[in-house]
Amino acid sequence: MNQPASAYFIEDRHDPNETHTLAVLVQNEPGVLARVIGLFSGRGYNIESLTVSETEAQKHLSRITIVTTGTPMVIAQIKNQLDRMIPVYQVVDMTQTKRSIERELAMVKVRGQGEHRVEALRLADAFRARVIDATTESFVFEITGNTDKINQYIDLMRPLGLVEVSRTGVAAIGRGPEGM
Amino acid sequence: MSDKSHDPNQMTGAAMIVRALIDHGVTDIFGYPGGAVLPIYDEIFQQSEVQHILVRHEQGAGHAAEGYARSTGKPGVALVTSGPGATNMVTPLTDALMDSIPLVCISGQVPTHLIGNDAFQECDTVGITRPCTKHNWLVRDVNDLAKVLHEAFYVATSGRPGPVLVDVPKDVQFATGTYHPPRKSDVHRSYAPRVKGDATQIRKAVALLANAKRPVIYSGGGVINSGPEATKLLRELVEVTGFPITSTLMGLGAYPASGKNWLGMLGMHGTYEANMTMHDCDVMLCVGARFDDRITGRVDAFSPGSKKIHIDIDPSSINKNIRVDVPIIGDCGNILGDILQVFKAEAKKPDVKSWWQQIAQWRARNSLYYKKSNDVILPQHAIQSLFEATRGKDTYITTEVGQHQMWAAQFYGFEEPHRWMTSGGLGTMGYGLPAAVGVQVAHPDSLVIDIAGDASVQMTMQEMSTAVQYELPIKIFILNNQYMGMVRQWQQLLHGNRLSHSYSEALPDFVKLAEAYGAVGLQVHKPGDLDGAIQEMISVKRPVLFDCRVAALENCFPMIPSGKAHNEMLLPEQANDEATAKAFAGGKALV
Numbered sequence: 001m002n003q004p005a006s007a008y009f010i011e012d013r014h015d016p017n018e019t020h021t022l023a024v025l026v027q028n029e030p031g032v033l034a035r036v037i038g039l040f041s042g043r044g045y046n047i048e049s050l051t052v053s054e055t056e057a058q059k060h061l062s063r064i065t066i067v068t069t070g071t072p073m074v075i076a077q078i079k080n081q082l083d084r085m086i087p088v089y090q091v092v093d094m095t096q097t098k099r100s101i102e103r104e105l106a107m108v109k110v111r112g113q114g115e116h117r118v119e120a121l122r123l124a125d126a127f128r129a130r131v132i133d134a135t136t137e138s139f140v141f142e143i144t145g146n147t148d149k150i151n152q153y154i155d156l157m158r159p160l161g162l163v164e165v166s167r168t169g170v171a172a173i174g175r176g177p178e179g180m
Numbered sequence: 181m182s183d184k185s186h187d188p189n190q191m192t193g194a195a196m197i198v199r200a201l202i203d204h205g206v207t208d209i210f211g212y213p214g215g216a217v218l219p220i221y222d223e224i225f226q227q228s229e230v231q232h233i234l235v236r237h238e239q240g241a242g243h244a245a246e247g248y249a250r251s252t253g254k255p256g257v258a259l260v261t262s263g264p265g266a267t268n269m270v271t272p273l274t275d276a277l278m279d280s281i282p283l284v285c286i287s288g289q290v291p292t293h294l295i296g297n298d299a300f301q302e303c304d305t306v307g308i309t310r311p312c313t314k315h316n317w318l319v320r321d322v323n324d325l326a327k328v329l330h331e332a333f334y335v336a337t338s339g340r341p342g343p344v345l346v347d348v349p350k351d352v353q354f355a356t357g358t359y360h361p362p363r364k365s366d367v368h369r370s371y372a373p374r375v376k377g378d379a380t381q382i383r384k385a386v387a388l389l390a391n392a393k394r395p396v397i398y399s400g401g402g403v404i405n406s407g408p409e410a411t412k413l414l415r416e417l418v419e420v421t422g423f424p425i426t427s428t429l430m431g432l433g434a435y436p437a438s439g440k441n442w443l444g445m446l447g448m449h450g451t452y453e454a455n456m457t458m459h460d461c462d463v464m465l466c467v468g469a470r471f472d473d474r475i476t477g478r479v480d481a482f483s484p485g486s487k488k489i490h491i492d493i494d495p496s497s498i499n500k501n502i503r504v505d506v507p508i509i510g511d512c513g514n515i516l517g518d519i520l521q522v523f524k525a526e527a528k529k530p531d532v533k534s535w536w537q538q539i540a541q542w543r544a545r546n547s548l549y550y551k552k553s554n555d556v557i558l559p560q561h562a563i564q565s566l567f568e569a570t571r572g573k574d575t576y577i578t579t580e581v582g583q584h585q586m587w588a589a590q591f592y593g594f595e596e597p598h599r600w601m602t603s604g605g606l607g608t609m610g611y612g613l614p615a616a617v618g619v620q621v622a623h624p625d626s627l628v629i630d631i632a633g634d635a636s637v638q639m640t641m642q643e644m645s646t647a648v649q650y651e652l653p654i655k656i657f658i659l660n661n662q663y664m665g666m667v668r669q670w671q672q673l674l675h676g677n678r679l680s681h682s683y684s685e686a687l688p689d690f691v692k693l694a695e696a697y698g699a700v701g702l703q704v705h706k707p708g709d710l711d712g713a714i715q716e717m718i719s720v721k722r723p724v725l726f727d728c729r730v731a732a733l734e735n736c737f738p739m740i741p742s743g744k745a746h747n748e749m750l751l752p753e754q755a756n757d758e759a760t761a762k763a764f765a766g767g768k769a770l771v
Contacts, residue, residue: 008473008742026370027368027370030318031306031310031318034307034310035310038310038311042311073499073500073503076499077496077499077500080495080496080498081496083495083496084340084494084495084496085315086314086315086335086368086370086371087368087370087371088370089369089370090370
């Protein structure tokens with residue numbers, strides 16, 4: 001690559017990106033989420049999905065699940081940068097362990113009549129989506145599964161009158177008896 | 181139950197702050213009062229254990245605290261008010277974060293019930309300073325204050341040191357609560373920096389070092405941060421192995437510049453021998469440095485044939501820019517000790533004679549050469565003269581940022597750590613003068629010199645007033661070329677010599693300016709007058725502005741042009757117009 005005249009070296013390497021799911025155990029205190037998100041925006045990392053909730057109230061622990069993409073070197077950086085934050089207890093790369101289950105929940109609103117309504121219900125049954133709200137011209141379906149399954153379901157609903165989608169983002173947990 | 185009014189640990193938040201400072205051994209703080217910190221200033225007024233230095237701008241307080249910290253190894257403390265007081269601290273906090281300097285900043289905040297209301301002098305201080313501190317806290321309850329202050333000192337000084345900020349609303353300063361002295365449980369359980377290196381990795385490192393044919397030790401600021409033991413061990417390792425050693429800008433002084441294995445600084449303006457040794461080595465031992473872009477040059481051509489060992493206390497420094505073969509996480513003093521122990525027990529001194537012969541050839545290129553003149557003072561010559569005049573004296577050097585900073589790093593020989601205070605990572609113009617104030621407060625009887633440029637020094641010139649007020653005899657040695665020299669150099673080399681806004685028109689008369697502040701002004705034009713003027717500067721026991729008029733268009737060489745590797749340096753004797761144009765040939769894009 002011909003270097004432009006610059007005070008900085010411009011890198012020309014393009015390692016392929018990988019998608020990783022990280023589980024981050026943090027002290028639940030004011031500003032902790034802002035710290036984590038600020039790290040991603042400040043250092044130019046991607047967030048594909050983000051899920052946060054307190055998981056152990058007595059110990060003030062929250063669990064943040066982040067789906068991110070980057071080269072292997074960037075993914076390693078992200079983990080190290082997260083791990084060195086003061087209120088972060090632990091960072092586990094759920095993708096690297098290869099022994100994790102990922103789920104998200106989506107609520108999908110579909111509006112339609114006649115054949116479209118019947119088809120929507122039939123597909124919901126096939127995907128094990130539940131009807132949690134219904135009117136004479138609409139349904140709200142609740143569906144859980146991995147990201148691909150939910151994407152697929154949403155794609156199928158599109159021609160049947162998809163109105164809107166609300167998704168929780170990914171939550172992940174390891175298989176087997178051990179905790180993180 | 182005892183009467184709370186007689187409990188000595190019952191006190192106001194403001195009193196707790198002063199008490200915590202005393203409990204952490206703080207004797208000097210730098211600050212500027214304002215509405216949201218008045219209760220703390222009232223407490224400061226009523227005691228004599230902590231001396232407060234009144235600066236002229238909060239940025240000055242921050243850099244002074246940094247200079248204090250770097251020259252003592254203790255944390256520097258700054259106290260500022262809410263709003264503009266806090267925003268003026270952003271530059272020093274970022275500077276301290278980049279250079280891993282332990283800094284504790286206490287900021288006032290508007291009362292809790294007004295937070296979020298756009299109150300007078302309100303800003304989101306913890307929000308603004310979150311990315312420029314190692315950690316920060318907003319204290320909403322006076323009973324949390326002691327714990328937070330103790331944790332703040334621990335976080336700032338442990339692991340990889342860095343700046344922290346504690347934001348204290350004014351009602352919390354007034355409120356009464358219970359203080360407790362520092363205790364272990366004050367610190368987040370999630371924060372436990374690793375200090376001991378992994379034994380297996382240490383053995384791997386020793387095996388590489390013992391079999392090295394073309395080794396190099398590349399040390400950084402981490403060695404100095406680790407403390408005197410790390411410096412001692414680094415010197416011993418060089419002695420035991422016979423390896424050549426180079427250092428980053430931040431690491432100067434860990435190994436003495438007069439030591440026989442010293443190659444000089446490496447990187448963009450490092451010596452030819454240091455960079456060639458890095459490029460051609462077969463084993464590189466990086467101790468407490470972070471492969472920053474000013475060091476590596478082109479990353480895909482950085483030391484292509486070497487096995488790299490990297491010692492760092494911060495895991496995120498590993499494999500960030502350069503992939504290494506043997507990472508060792510922990511305190512470098514600790515790890516150097518372990519490496520030495522294993523090396524001495526199991527290895528014999530490697531034969532690196534032919535490697536030293538090669539290095540001698542590179543050294544013979546004399547990459548720091550410059551042409552002296554009888555008519556005009558060359559900046560390099562000015563620094564050499566300053567070095568000769570202060571050699572053997574108890575001297576501390578600070579700098580601003582630019583050409584003068586690089587010349588100082590190249591031509592001033594540092595024999596000991598903590599003697600060299602410069603803004604490396606952030607490159608903050610205006611760092612050196614307030615930093616010198618901080619150094620002089622910590623070392624009242626030492627000679628403290630800010631090697632400055634005429635542009636940088638004007639950014640924080642107001643702190644001359646602080647120096648005069650506290651009788652701090654700092655010497656501001658200005659290499660005055662009437663340009664922002666480094667900007668001008670880049671414009672000459674990269675932008676067709678179109679000197680866009682890099683000429684300082686209407687420079688002040690620095691001698692009169694010094695006098696206006698109540699300091700001493702000196703000016704020198706002729707090389708023949710330089711040594712005498714430097715002696716006069718040293719012997720004056722008052723603050724001095726030294727206006728050293730130097731060659732206006734001198735460039736800083738050697739230099740690794742952008743996008744080039746360590747073995748493609750531009751040496752001073754080659755730096756004619758044609759070679760320079762070729763070295764910098766490329767597109768027009770700027771990054």
